[in-house]
Amino acid sequence: MQVPSDDEIRALHAKHAPTPEAFDRVYTHCVIVADIAGRLLADSNSAADPALVRAGSLLHDIGVYRLYNAAGTLDHAHYIRHGVLGREVLTEEGLPEALCRFCSCHTGVGITREDVRTQDLPIPEADYLAESEEEQLVMFADKFHSKSEPSRLVSAPTAADRLRRFGEEKELLFKTLLDRYGEPDLRPFQERYGHVLV
Template sequence: MRIPDPAEIRALHEKHAPTAEAFGLVHTHCEVVWGIAEQLLSAPHLAHLDADLIRAGCLLHDIGVYRLYDDQGQLDHRNYIRHGLLGHEILEAEGLPEVLRRFCSHHTGVGLTREDIVAQGLPLPPADYLAVTEEEKLVMYADKFHTKSRPSVYLSADEYALHVARFGAQKVAAFEALRAQFGDPALTGPVPGFRPENRSAAAAGRA
């Protein structure tokens, strides 16, 4: 399987981004997530993972967010939960393989189950959207440490654990399992690569 390189993925973002502001917000977030994943990959016990695949997964995982912007550049927060599935559809239309499309549709939270969707009345086809491979799990995990609604700062592991606790103890346990598997990244200072123009769109997104 041929994996697209960062320049090709950036071109896809530019193609689908409705505005320069949306591109800056989403693509920067994806780059930040890759930076976090790359740091975690330096652990010897993760050396067997496919770094190129993880890089592509990180850089592509949120591309579906672009489809949630309206003609006025406003983000549809009510249907934000759909961004993963929308990204899966974008990559399918672009002819990218399922192994890459799954990084979009299977990274939300610490995984969505059919039961979650039915019980919460989420606007998604009832199914399990769970990270299965180690590469999928690492992309999902790295995504938890940065949010597009606070683009110039990281989220700590404890902050995310507190956030996910509102969805139940099982979600906290799932996050802690990922934490035990991959470790805590060292996150200090401002987010690398954050551009000032993103501040105007900061309130429009979330991880």
């Protein structure tokens, strides 16, 4: 599979971002997630493909751009849709399924068909679960940075607390990944980006 380069992915973000502010917020988050995932992978005995992990990290939130209105305001109420929207963006761009999936399966620690039903989520009823090791790593790394205003780095205890709100099984799944990959050192990102750690 042809994995797009960092420059090609940056150009895709620039093409789909509705405003420079949206680009800055989403693309910076994706770069941080890519760097966190890369470090976790390097420190693990995982056989995941580093190029695929990086491209998947850089692309995973590209669907967020479709949630901005003409005035540049993000539709928070439908934020959960950004995964399926991202998958649509990448499919339209002709990217392979293996890359499109990073968009649709990174939210939380995965969304089940039952979650869609019981929480009445505004997405088609299906399982949106990270399956490959690359998908799991991107999903896990994503939990350590938030695009909230202002953007924040998120410690493992805070990430676990956030996931617990969606059910104990979500927190447990996160802790399984934490046991496997460890907690990333977020201090270099604090220094480089000036984002607080919560």
